[in-house]
Amino acid sequence: MSMQPDNKRSRDQLSSSDHEDSSIAADLLRIRESMGIMEKQLQKLDLLKKLTDDVEELKHSVEYNNSLIDVLKQDNASLRMEVNTLKKLTADLQQKNHKMSNDILDMQSRSMRDNIIIHGLPETQKETYQSTEQLVKTFMKSTLKMEEREVDAIRFSRVHRVGQAESSRQKSRPIVAKVVDTKMKISIMGRGKELRGTNYSISDQYPPEILRRRRLLHPVMTEVRKNNKKARLVTDKLYIDGKLYSNPEITHWLFGGDTNTSR
Structure with a gap:
């Protein structure tokens, strides 16, 4: 009879020990779960920190880009002003060049105003300015049917062939005759009708x-x-x-x- 209480105590002790082991195991499980949760939270914190760093870096990048855009806007505005200035300068230069070209062309035209070009008069190799002038006067008398006294009254400031002389030339070079008196030049040009049907021609230069x-x-x-x-x-x-x-x-x-x- 004395052995029964001891067996009961042993069972109770074993039961208590199992209970404690279960409790410890549960505590360990809870600890592991808590640690898992904490680890996930730490991972989230790391991710959040990384996102925060990325956002901060992106913010700095945006600020830098904005500042760069401002600089580019200023440069663009400056370039636009320079382009407008250059356009105006170019337009002014074109206008001045146009006027200068007009003036030069006008001076050229005025310098040739009293010139007559005669085509068809035969050319000799030993022709001189004097012989060319005499050839023109003979042409005026014989072909243009001008009176001798009228031709003798004509004064030329110069009479010369146009172009470079060539020994192998088959066609005579035209003659330019500059008449001193404009009225006389007009009178000569009025005789152009006499040249119809001939190989001669006269024209303004x-x-x-x-x-x-x-x-x-x-x-x-x-x-x-x-x-x-x-x-x-x-x-x-x-x-x-x-x-x-x-x-x-x-x-x-x-x-x-x-x-x-x-x-």
């Missing part, structure tokens, strides 16, 4: 640019005359029935797109 413009206007003048309209070419201007002909595609010099001469 113009600068190359004026000649180019006149070549553009000649077809227009010929066409309008076919329609029984009066057309008159004055230097680089064409007048049709008394009105100045203007066409941006042809007479571009009248619209500021080319050099021009004001007569």
